[in-house]
Amino acid sequence: MMIRASRLAPTSLATLIALFTFSSAQADEVQVAVAANFTAPIQAIAADFEKDTGHKLIAAYGATGQFYTQIKNGAPFEVFLSADDTTPQKLETEGDTVKGSRFTYAVGTLALWSAKEGYVDAKGEVLKKNEYKHLSIANPKAAPYGLAATQVLAKEGLTEKVKDKIVEGQNITQAYQFVSTGNAELGFVALSQIYKDGKVTSGSAWIVPASMHDPIKQDAVILNKGKDSAAAKALVEYLKGPKAAAVIKSYGYEL
Incomplete structure (x- = not known):
C-alpha cells in the first residue's frame, strides 16, 4: 500500500529525508583518469571498492600525457592515477590538485x-x-x-x-x-x-x-574537482589498503 507523504507525521517525514540525505552522502561516484597500464588492476579493485564502501568508480583509460592535457582543459576527473610521478607533481605545482593527496600507488x-x-x-x-x-x-x-x-x-x-x-x-x-x-x-x-x-x-x-630504465613510479592524486568528494577521498585511502595492495602486486607491480 502506498503511503502518501501528507499522511506521515512531521517527524516521520523528516526522518525519511534525513535518511535519504545520509545515504546519498555516503554513496557517490568518483570520476577517475587511469593510466592505460593499470586497466586490469583498477577494474578488479573497483568491484571491491564499490562492495566495501558503496561508492562507484567511473574510469577513463588513456596515456598519461593526454590526461594531463585534458585535465588542464577542464576535464571532469576527480582522481588521477598516473603512469609516472612527474605529471601529478607538475599538476600539484600548477595548483590543480588537493594539497597533500599525492602518493605512489605502484611501481x-x-x-x-x-x-x-x-x-x-x-x-x-x-x-x-x-x-x-x-x-x-x-x-x-x-x-x-x-x-x-x-x-x-x-x-x-x-x-x-x-x-x-x-x-x-x-x-x-x-x-x-x-x-x-x-x-x-x-x-x-x-x-x-x-x-x-x-x-x-x-x-x-x-x-x-x-x-x-628510470623507475616507473606511478602516483595518484586528488584533483581540484574532487576536493569535496567523499568518494574521491575514500578511493585514495582504499588504494593504500591491504586489499588493493594484494591486487596490485598480483599484476606484477611493486609497492
Missing part, C-alpha cells in the same frame, strides 16, 4: 613481449638479434612505459638500428594490441598486461630489469 615493470610462445627468450636476446620486422612501443612523449622502452633501446645500443622497425601506439594499450594482433612480432608492454598471480599468461616475455 611499474616493463616487459618485452610476443604473442608467440617461445619467441622471446628469458634474457631478451631476441631484441639484440634484430631479426624481427616490427617492434611496438607506446608513444614515449605521452606514455612513461614508452619512454622506458626508448631508454632500454639506448642502453642496448639499438636506437638507430631499430628506428625503422618501430610501430608506435598512442598509449600502452595500443602498443599491446599491435603485438597481440600480430601486426608486430614483439613489443614493449607493461608487465601488468600479460601477467597474473606470478606468471606470464600468454605468449613469451622478457621481464626487463628495473636498472635498464
Whole structure:
C-alpha cells in the first residue's frame, strides 16, 4: 500500500529525508583518469571498492600525457592515477590538485613481449638479434612505459638500428594490441598486461630489469574537482589498503 507523504507525521517525514540525505552522502561516484597500464588492476579493485564502501568508480583509460592535457582543459576527473610521478607533481605545482593527496600507488615493470610462445627468450636476446620486422612501443612523449622502452633501446645500443622497425601506439594499450594482433612480432608492454598471480599468461616475455630504465613510479592524486568528494577521498585511502595492495602486486607491480 502506498503511503502518501501528507499522511506521515512531521517527524516521520523528516526522518525519511534525513535518511535519504545520509545515504546519498555516503554513496557517490568518483570520476577517475587511469593510466592505460593499470586497466586490469583498477577494474578488479573497483568491484571491491564499490562492495566495501558503496561508492562507484567511473574510469577513463588513456596515456598519461593526454590526461594531463585534458585535465588542464577542464576535464571532469576527480582522481588521477598516473603512469609516472612527474605529471601529478607538475599538476600539484600548477595548483590543480588537493594539497597533500599525492602518493605512489605502484611501481611499474616493463616487459618485452610476443604473442608467440617461445619467441622471446628469458634474457631478451631476441631484441639484440634484430631479426624481427616490427617492434611496438607506446608513444614515449605521452606514455612513461614508452619512454622506458626508448631508454632500454639506448642502453642496448639499438636506437638507430631499430628506428625503422618501430610501430608506435598512442598509449600502452595500443602498443599491446599491435603485438597481440600480430601486426608486430614483439613489443614493449607493461608487465601488468600479460601477467597474473606470478606468471606470464600468454605468449613469451622478457621481464626487463628495473636498472635498464628510470623507475616507473606511478602516483595518484586528488584533483581540484574532487576536493569535496567523499568518494574521491575514500578511493585514495582504499588504494593504500591491504586489499588493493594484494591486487596490485598480483599484476606484477611493486609497492
